[in-house]
Amino acid sequence: xxxxxxxxxxxxxxxxxxxxxxxxxxxxxxxxxxxxxxxxxxxxxxxxxxxxxxxxxxxxxxxxxxxxxxxxxxxxxxxxxxxxxxxxxxxxxxxxxxxxxxxxxxxxxxxxxxxxxxxxxxxxxxxxxxxxxxxxxxxxxxxxxxxxxxx
Numbered sequence: 001x002x003x004x005x006x007x008x009x010x011x012x013x014x015x016x017x018x019x020x021x022x023x024x025x026x027x028x029x030x031x032x033x034x035x036x037x038x039x040x041x042x043x044x045x046x047x048x049x050x051x052x053x054x055x056x057x058x059x060x061x062x063x064x065x066x067x068x069x070x071x072x073x074x075x076x077x078x079x080x081x082x083x084x085x086x087x088x089x090x091x092x093x094x095x096x097x098x099x100x101x102x103x104x105x106x107x108x109x110x111x112x113x114x115x116x117x118x119x120x121x122x123x124x125x126x127x128x129x130x131x132x133x134x135x136x137x138x139x140x141x142x143x144x145x146x147x148x149x150x151x
Contacts, residue, residue: 001118002091003125005111005132009140010104011147018105019077019098021147023048028056031142033135036060050074053085060088060131090114107143109136 011018021027025046032038040046041055052071057064067087074080077098084092091114099106115121115128 001122001125002112002114003129005109005113005136007109007136007140008106009108009144010101010106011144012104013147014103015077015098015100015105018107018147021143022096022098022107023076023080025054027146030146031139032058033138036135037064041066048074048076048080054082088116090116090118 025040025042025048026044029038029040037057037059039057041057042053046052046054048071050071050073052074054069054071056067056069058067059065065088068085069082069087069092070085072081072083073095079095079097081093081095083094091112093112095110097108097110099108111132113132115125121128
């Protein structure tokens with residue numbers, strides 16, 4: 001089964017500022033809950049482009065995972081897509097979209113994901129979804145704190 005997460009956030013920052021922040025893969029560490037022990041293994045800085053591979057390590061439910069994603073779409077300042085090549089999900093496709101809203105920037109994320117071992121994994125999906133919602137809520141709050149008021 002394929003599940004979807006959608007987030008929508010507007011920040012009082014110019015599109016260029018938000019785009020530069022989001023294009024820096026190193027900012028993922030600062031916007032991920034600390035208990036996940038998230039780290040980027042690919043040497044920084046990472047040139048964002050179609051085909052770029054980014055390797056991470058993170059801990060979920062006490063288990064350490066390697067996660068490899070590919071940037072499959074790269075449209076600077078407009079959108080990009082990362083998809084899992086190797087990791088804890090059977091499917092992970094994350095589209096990030098950016099648009100100008102006057103003097104502000106709107107960030108919209110859509111993630112399509114599936115768990116391994118379907119249909120058995122449907123039993124644990126509520127726990128996984130709760131954790132994913134918490135991760136995205138944390139990220140939204142951290143990005144707002146880091147990019148909120150430009151003054």
